[in-house]
Amino acid sequence: xxxxxxxxxxxxxxxxxxxxxxxxxxxxxxxxxxxxxxxxxxxxxxxxxxxxxxxxxxxxxxxxxxxxxxxxxxxxxxxxxxxxxxxxxxxxxxxxxxxxxxxxxxxxxxxxxxxxxxxxxxxxxxxxxxxxxxxxxxxxxxxxxxxxxxxxxxxxxxxxxxxxxxxxxxxxxxxxxxxxxxxxxxxxxxxxxxxxxxxxxxxxxxxxxxxxxxxxxxxxxxxxxxxxxxxxxxxxxxxxxxxxxxxxxxxxxxxxxxxxxxxxxxxxxxxxxxxxxxxxxxxxxxxxxxxxxxxxxxxxxxxxxxxxxxxxxxxxxxxxxxxxxxxxxxxxxxxxxxxxxxxxxxxxxxxxxxxxxxxxxxxxxxxxxxxxxxxxxxxxxxxxxxxxxxxxxxxxxxxxxxxxxxxxxxxx
Numbered sequence: 001x002x003x004x005x006x007x008x009x010x011x012x013x014x015x016x017x018x019x020x021x022x023x024x025x026x027x028x029x030x031x032x033x034x035x036x037x038x039x040x041x042x043x044x045x046x047x048x049x050x051x052x053x054x055x056x057x058x059x060x061x062x063x064x065x066x067x068x069x070x071x072x073x074x075x076x077x078x079x080x081x082x083x084x085x086x087x088x089x090x091x092x093x094x095x096x097x098x099x100x101x102x103x104x105x106x107x108x109x110x111x112x113x114x115x116x117x118x119x120x121x122x123x124x125x126x127x128x129x130x131x132x133x134x135x136x137x138x139x140x141x142x143x144x145x146x147x148x149x150x151x152x153x154x155x156x157x158x159x160x161x162x163x164x165x166x167x168x169x170x171x172x173x174x175x176x177x178x179x180x181x182x183x184x185x186x187x188x189x190x191x192x193x194x195x196x197x198x199x200x201x202x203x204x205x206x207x208x209x210x211x212x213x214x215x216x217x218x219x220x221x222x223x224x225x226x227x228x229x230x231x232x233x234x235x236x237x238x239x240x241x242x243x244x245x246x247x248x249x250x251x252x253x254x255x256x257x258x259x260x261x262x263x264x265x266x267x268x269x270x271x272x273x274x275x276x277x278x279x280x281x282x283x284x285x286x287x288x289x290x291x292x293x294x295x296x297x298x299x300x301x302x303x304x305x306x307x308x309x310x311x312x313x314x315x316x317x318x319x320x321x322x323x324x325x326x327x328x329x330x331x332x333x334x335x336x337x338x339x340x341x342x343x344x345x346x347x348x349x350x351x352x353x354x355x356x357x358x359x360x361x362x363x364x365x366x367x368x369x370x371x372x373x374x375x376x377x378x379x380x381x382x383x384x385x386x387x388x389x390x391x392x393x394x395x396x397x398x399x400x401x402x403x404x405x406x407x408x409x410x411x412x
Contacts, residue, residue: 002163003173004044005181012186013158014048018056020192021156021243022109025199030057032108037063042115042160049111061107067117068274078118081274084125084133092129093136104143108153114334115160119168122274127303130273131380135307138379149355149362158184158246159334168276168331175328182325183247183335198249199241202323206251208412209238209404213359216394218259219316219404221346223390225267228284230316231259233374237359249324249338251410252317254353256374258287260313264348268329268336268385270301276331277301280384282350287312289350305350309378315349317383318392321408333383344408345387351380 005013018034019027028034034053038046050060069077083091122130147153159180166176181187185194218231233256240251263283270277279295289311294301305311317337324340337347353375356362371377392405404412 003161003177005177007048009181009186010044010048011052012191013045013184014052016184016186016191016195016246017049017111017156017158018052018058020195021158021246022111022154023243024154025196025241025243028053028056028058028109031059033059033061033106034109034111035061035063035103035107036111036113038113038160039065039067039115039117041067041117041162042113045113045115045158045160049113058109061103067115068121069118070121070123078121081122081125084122084129087129092132095136095139097139100140101143104140104147104153110144110153110155112155112157113160114157114332115162116165116332117162118164119271119331120274120276125274127273127300131303131307135379141379145355149365151363154243156243156246157334159330159332165331169329171328176330179326179328179330179335183338185325198323202241202249202251202320205320205410205412206238206240208410209251210359212394212402212404212412213238213253215396215398217397218395219255220393220395221264221390222393223388225265225386225388226263226346226390228262228264229260230313231256231374233259235359235373237357239354239357245334245338247324247326247335247338249340250317250319250347252315252354252357254315254355254357254375255313256287257312257314257353257376258374260284260287264386266384266386267388268345269331270382270384271331271333272304272382273300275300282384284313304380304382307351307378307380309376310351310380310382312350312376312378313348314351314353314376314378314381315347315383317347317349318405318410319344319346320410333385337383337385339385339387340408341387342408343387343389344405345385346390346392347383347385349381349383351378351382352376 161176166173185191188194221228238253266280277297283291321340321344326339394402
């Protein structure tokens with residue numbers, strides 16, 4: 001029998017998502033509309049979130065669907081897999097513009113609950129079809145971003161552990177959920193109060209980074225698995241603690257993609273498009289990925305990188321081990337990119353930049369100006385993670401240097 005967290009834990013979890021994560025740490029307001037997306041495995045938390053929205057005076061837009069499972073030739077248990085295996089080109093490229101435009105117009109917030117019954121449900125599906133589908137749906141993502149940049153939309157993503165995900169991580173269901181509970185402070189009497197305290201601590205480092213940013217020419221990350229230079233670029237800000245993603249302990253920015261040079265190896269597997277990619281290495285020259293390799297599912301990695309804009313960096317992130325209570329590999333990017341451990345973690349994303357890392361009014365940032373500043377645009381945003389030892393040194397415009405991160409800690 002699978003493990004289900006107690007009603008008390010689920011209520012606390014839902015409270016954090018609805019009354020803290022949404023609204024940029026302030027929660028939702030009476031009369032606001034929240035789209036809640038989940039598969040059937042996440043039903044207990046889905047119901048708790050919907051109830052919390054009602055209690056807060058909001059309205060629920062339900063986006064609830066079946067689990068995805070990898071069946072056999074006799075029975076296909078995945079709607080999505082069946083689609084990719086049987087859809088014709090015109091179906092892959094179909095974009096329900098009127099419907100999705102209406103969804104974006106109607107909702108004020110979005111909660112997405114991750115819950116994979118079968119982490120390998122899409123294993124073996126043609127990656128070209130998945131990339132093409134992502135490209136077709138890109139306007140839906142762009143519309144949400146534009147609404148967010150105007151301050152009229154917020155979102156959060158959270159994890160609901162399943163037996164399949166626990167197995168993938170090599171943990172029991174109870175151990176898996178213990179990580180979720182600890183990471184989200186659901187074992188505390190008042191999780192929201194604890195989150196606010198943690199975010200104040202993280203924000204103190206973010207403020208120091210932003211004070212230093214105008215003086216930085218480039219960052220140099222060195223360690224056993226990397227020798228990578230990242231040019232920060234003009235008008236860049238570091239972001240953290242906005243409520244997007246629960247949990248989130250990272251401090252990140254979207255650098256000028258044109259200034260990335262060197263190499264990096266990732267010791268954590270990538271779970272993407274229903275497949276597990278391990279042993280990833282990337283080499284950059286003049287801002288482009290000029291070489292890539294992986295020990296498993298290399299074809300998927302290369303197809304992803306071949307997608308327009310996915311051969312450029314879109315995000316650079318660091319997590320301080322003192323803030324994260326995540327100590328185990330979780331086989332899910334949301335948690336793995338926030339892991340603490342002995343050296344914290346670093347992750348970079350290939351593909352789309354976060355334009356809200358612009359140090360100015362992002363609602364007035366035009367596409368042309370964003371491109372001039374080196375913000376990358378793509379239908380892809382793929383986070384890849386390393387938890388090995390590293391030192392990050394800021395090379396300043398006056399020729400001096402300053403170590404900003406060492407052995408899992410910010411040292412500003």
